[in-house]
Amino acid sequence: MLPRHPHRTEDCRAISEILQRVGDKWTVLVVGKLGDGPLRFNELRSAVGGISQKMLTTTLRGLERDGFVTRTVFPTIPPRVDYELTDLGYELLVPVGALGEWARKNTERVRAARARFDGLHA
Amino acid sequence: MLPRHPHRTEDCRAISEILQRVGDKWTVLVVGKLGDGPLRFNELRSAVGGISQKMLTTTLRGLERDGFVTRTVFPTIPPRVDYELTDLGYELLVPVGALGEWARKNTERVRAARARFDGLHA
DNA sequence: CCGCATCCTCAGAGATACTG
């Protein structure tokens, strides 16, 4: 509740960067699903729901690049590709989960604030 | 490290929503600055640095709408407008700060993962 | 001083079709 330490600009930039990284449309959804265990491409696709093939690929590539997921190809026919969270990915899930928990608890307060604001500025 | 409880899709959606809300380019920067106390428009502008007038206005309106900041107008000449975090805003700072802390600690691991990935896929 | 209105640009997101 109180300003513990002055928020340094560079720290805020780092926060902002990671938040934008996980703040895109699909990342947390994908990471959340993978939090329950490894999944194949299309399993993940239908688990998330509503995501296009392209966006899932893009999202997974980004997560792989940043070291949050591993991509394992089984050279079978038909091909099989498993995606799994790395340790880093699981660790990320902790603070993200905390924020999610906060979100769940406070949805109503935000909704009420919005209704009030929109009412005043109608 | 282990899947404690199955991640429900609707929960993930809520997480995703709030993350996108605070995951835009300026929100956390602005909220971070306001975390040290109330600021006037242009104080905030120069404190954040690099933000355009339009984006600061847009960001502040959004935060006001969602109940994270209050906007106080002093009917003086020239006008003076103070922005301050609400209780909800301060509470948001907690999980966001936690994520930020995680970001600060793990920047190097992400950077290394990226370098490795980019090296392999050169 | 504060911030709205307007115009412009460009990256992100989706739809669709095709390949190993």
Added chain:
DNA sequence: CAGTATCTCTGAGGATGCGG
């Protein structure tokens, strides 16, 4: 099955000028 390739479209973000 698991992608890549291409196209389109929306909207976030920035620059500039005016108004209370």
